[in-house]
Amino acid sequence: MKTVFSRPQALTNKPLHYCPGCGHGIIHRLVAEVIDELGIREKTIGTCPVGCAVVANEYFNVDMQQAAHGRSPAVATGIKRVLPDRVVFTYQGDGDLASIGMTEVVHAAARGELITTIFVNNAIYGMTGGQMAPTSLLGQFTTTTPYGRKKELQGSPIRVAEMLATLEGAVYIARMSVHNATHVMRTKRAIKRAFETQLEGKGYSLVEILSTCPTNWGLSPVEATKWLADNMIPYYPLGEIKVAAAVEGIN
Amino acid sequence: MVEMIMHVELCKGCGLCQATCPQDLLSTSDQVNSKGFYPVVLLDKAKCTGCALCARMCPDLVIEIHKQTA
Numbered sequence: 001m002k003t004v005f006s007r008p009q010a011l012t013n014k015p016l017h018y019c020p021g022c023g024h025g026i027i028h029r030l031v032a033e034v035i036d037e038l039g040i041r042e043k044t045i046g047t048c049p050v051g052c053a054v055v056a057n058e059y060f061n062v063d064m065q066q067a068a069h070g071r072s073p074a075v076a077t078g079i080k081r082v083l084p085d086r087v088v089f090t091y092q093g094d095g096d097l098a099s100i101g102m103t104e105v106v107h108a109a110a111r112g113e114l115i116t117t118i119f120v121n122n123a124i125y126g127m128t129g130g131q132m133a134p135t136s137l138l139g140q141f142t143t144t145t146p147y148g149r150k151k152e153l154q155g156s157p158i159r160v161a162e163m164l165a166t167l168e169g170a171v172y173i174a175r176m177s178v179h180n181a182t183h184v185m186r187t188k189r190a191i192k193r194a195f196e197t198q199l200e201g202k203g204y205s206l207v208e209i210l211s212t213c214p215t216n217w218g219l220s221p222v223e224a225t226k227w228l229a230d231n232m233i234p235y236y237p238l239g240e241i242k243v244a245a246a247v248e249g250i251n
Numbered sequence: 252m253v254e255m256i257m258h259v260e261l262c263k264g265c266g267l268c269q270a271t272c273p274q275d276l277l278s279t280s281d282q283v284n285s286k287g288f289y290p291v292v293l294l295d296k297a298k299c300t301g302c303a304l305c306a307r308m309c310p311d312l313v314i315e316i317h318k319q320t321a
Binding site: 001002003004005006012015016019020021022023024025026030091138180181184185214220221222228 | 314
């Protein structure tokens with residue numbers, strides 16, 4: 001018997017606590033599959049965000065460190081500088097990275113730290129009950145924008161990948177999505193390229209992943225994938241936003 | 252010959268696998284699991300090609316697929 005698909009070794013056997021249809025489960029698995037394929041499970045260290053994925057240390061079968069809200073890139077910088085032979089990644093949501101942790105990620109990218117950021121963008125604060133995030137779309141209903149997000153009041157959503165791509169130190173920036181199987185496979189390729197960028201010592205890499213939050217969007221999991229495709233992708237274009245010349249030969 | 256192992260206790264009945272299956276072979280069970288969700292069931296084992304698209308969309312690692320090699 002040939003195994004076509006099974007649980008990657010870089011995930012523990014613990015059942016995930018996420019809501020039904022949440023994209024976190026898919027993204028956890030993709031990161032774990034990449035760690036397995038690169039054979040780096042024994043030398044990988046991840047950092048957990050504050051948000052729904054705060055207990056990701058229970059699920060990843062690698063060393064993990066919990067960081068204060070948004071400070072994952074700063075913590076990861078410290079880990080990588082002390083242990084330069086390890087592979088260090090930060091796993092962050094949009095409330096964590098794009099709001100309270102915006103400073104840390106911008107400066108980590110500007111310094112060209114040899115870390116990889118997995119940035120999960122679901123356009124809402126999940127754990128705290130569906131408040132507006134900096135990435136919430138215009139017109140989107142959340143508990144703090146009950147009449148829809150308005151440009152005059154709350155400003156426009158932040159395109160984090162494009163913004164970080166302007167920095168010299170960031171060498172690989174991509175935006176992917178997990179709303180269907182094709183894009184799930186593309187996302188995995190981007191995560192692998194980001195990890196390889198770090199392994200080759202080229203600079204800072206980030207993969208922004210558009211994900212769903214069916215519970216707080218008020219949709220069924222299948223409807224949520226359609227909402228993502230219809231509303232988020234037009235505003236957040238997919239693809240490799242920045243591939244610096246140094247990274248082009250990789251993968 | 253495809254062997255599909257369903258870890259039904261992990262399933263939360265989100266239906267993403269059902270929406271993904273190109274042959275519409277997956278459905279929802281009428282029995283709840285211990286979490287209280289209606290888990291996924293494979294309707295026609297003989298028709299499954301083992302493409303694993305369902306497993307790739309599953310957020311909870313419910314589906315495991317093995318193929319008999321000739």
